[in-house]
Amino acid sequence: MIKFGPSGNCEKFYAEGYKHSEQSAEFVKRHGLDCFEYSFGRGVRMSEEKAISIGEAFASAEIEISAHAPYFINFANPDDEMATKSYGYVLDSAKACKLMGGKRVVFHPAAQGKATRESACELTIERLKILRDYIYMNALEDMIFCPETMGKLAQIGTIEEVTRFCLIDTVYTPCVDFGHINAREQGSLKTVADYKNRLEYMIEKLGYERMKNFHVHFSKIMYSAKGEIKHLTFADDVYGPEFEPFAIALKDLKLEPYIVSESAGTQTDDATEMKKIYFSLK
Numbered sequence: 001m002i003k004f005g006p007s008g009n010c011e012k013f014y015a016e017g018y019k020h021s022e023q024s025a026e027f028v029k030r031h032g033l034d035c036f037e038y039s040f041g042r043g044v045r046m047s048e049e050k051a052i053s054i055g056e057a058f059a060s061a062e063i064e065i066s067a068h069a070p071y072f073i074n075f076a077n078p079d080d081e082m083a084t085k086s087y088g089y090v091l092d093s094a095k096a097c098k099l100m101g102g103k104r105v106v107f108h109p110a111a112q113g114k115a116t117r118e119s120a121c122e123l124t125i126e127r128l129k130i131l132r133d134y135i136y137m138n139a140l141e142d143m144i145f146c147p148e149t150m151g152k153l154a155q156i157g158t159i160e161e162v163t164r165f166c167l168i169d170t171v172y173t174p175c176v177d178f179g180h181i182n183a184r185e186q187g188s189l190k191t192v193a194d195y196k197n198r199l200e201y202m203i204e205k206l207g208y209e210r211m212k213n214f215h216v217h218f219s220k221i222m223y224s225a226k227g228e229i230k231h232l233t234f235a236d237d238v239y240g241p242e243f244e245p246f247a248i249a250l251k252d253l254k255l256e257p258y259i260v261s262e263s264a265g266t267q268t269d270d271a272t273e274m275k276k277i278y279f280s281l282k
Contacts, residue, residue: 002257004271007068040068094138154227220239
């Protein structure tokens with residue numbers, strides 16, 4: 001079943017006097033949403049007790065929770081010691097997410113650095129094979145690990161690259177950030193066909209069952225010639241992308257992803273708007 005929710009707590013959450021992550025569950029439910037993405041963007045610093053407490057709140061509200069691993073992961077770093085830290089960031093995020101009752105962990109794959117694009121991708125693939133082994137060694141194979149498409153040209157994470165990463169093992173499922181794709185491709189997502197072309201490519205490579213409930217980030221993003229600059233809100237009418245053609249593509253292809261709004265401060269309202277648009281379509 002398709003799900004809609006915010007990434008983290010919006011400005012309205014704090015303006016209404018809420019403070020704690022446990023309260024996010026009821027806040028999201030009150031807005032008619034289905035899921036929530038908890039960000040470990042600056043590091044996994046959560047006690048087991050806190051994770052369990054958050055998990056109980058979300059289970060009680062019947063809201064599905066996912067996690068975003070720290071932003072500084074880079075599996076193309078030539079330094080093996082730094083790569084080892086990246087394994088730890090993903091695994092620690094997964095362990096905390098599991099304690100919270102979640103099953104999905106999103107992570108940024110890599111940055112190109114001074115390497116060629118292909119050599120950076122090949123190194124990322126080798127490192128993701130090692131990460132796969134760690135996932136099984138830690139009995140985390142019941143979790144879904146989602147390498148994300150990225151918005152800056154200097155980052156590794158085109159649709160084709162993320163698809164290659166997910167071919168390594170079934171523990172990997174794409175996180176497609178359509179704002180990122182639109183930014184790195186200079187406003188490429190406009191029509192239903194634009195979305196369907198990319199989705200059909202991933203279905204062909206990964207199979208329908210793998211893609212049916214894939215992970216989505218959606219927001220409007222300002223961009224330059226180098227790609228992503230910053231996240232915007234749905235009020236923006238300059239940069240895009242627009243959600244409705246994507247929603248039509250999902251219906252046409254019978255896909256039911258987990259859709260997370262990453263709008264800047266209005267993510268709960270914009271997630272609600274996406275859900276309204278989707279269910280208004282015949």
